């Protein structure tokens with residue numbers, strides 16, 4: 556097998572037949588290996604240091620009413636940081652929809668005695684709308700979107716986006732200060748574009764499904780995604796021991812916010828949990844259905860609530876406890 560070397564510093568690179576981009580562990584330079592990918596499109600959100608994450612974890616323990624009482628019995632076992640690759644892009648959509656919605660119509664009627672009453676009945680209303688909008692989408696560039704915390708990071712990104720920098724412009728010193736292991740990108744730009752277009756149309760269709768009783772006509776065309784970026788987001792997982800079990804909390808590495816957690820349950824929580832199990836199974840089922848439909852990119856939409864809603868529905872199934 557051919558030995559790959561970093562284009563910038565000459566260090567040997569770890570490359571497998573699946574590698575799309577090999578980011579040099581020594582200098583941080585992105586080396587294009589295979590598939591469609593322009594390394595100019597790779598961005599990084601620099602991570603906080605391990606100590607910052609440890610402090611964020613302790614703050615979380617102090618601030619959590621259930622965990623605070625267990626503080627002395629909690630022992631941090633490991634703190635692990637990675638950069639996780641995500642694809643982002645914007646998709647412009649045009650189209651046309653006709654749908655029917657049942658609505659209740661009421662009016663006041665006066666009978667022969669002069670008494671008035673309210674009379675209501677259901678009517679089928681028909682709507683005709685045109686689609687003309689842009690969706691911003693984001694999804695994991697890995698095949699296993701169900702990995703702990705990976706989907707939760709997207710929700711957090713939407714709320715508190717980090718400052719990102721082009722990876723190619725990062726110098727070696729800066730890389731040394733912010734470096735973490737980088738999880739492999741398993742989806743190249745071509746695949747990501749294809750998925751994004753499909754998902755954008757799905758998002759719109761679901762939105763109309765949710766607000767109508769019957770879709771009578773649906774035509775929606777997605778243009779080639781624009782502003783494609785492969786963004787490396789830092790994610791940390793703190794593993795801790797409580798009793799005989801290991802639990803974990805995922806933190807976003809750019810601002811130290813906790814994004815997902817598995818947690819020891821106290822008696823009260825346990826009682827609440829039993830009550831919530833049915834709902835949990837239902838949400839889990841919906842989530843699984845969403846995920847099995849392929850490595851779906853999860854919509855990250857500015858200004859389109861429904862699209863975000865359908866994304867968080869997918870997330871709900873991967874969430875362990877929050």
Ligand SMILES: [Zn+2]
Nearest residue numbers: 561564579582
């Ligand atoms: Zn290098």
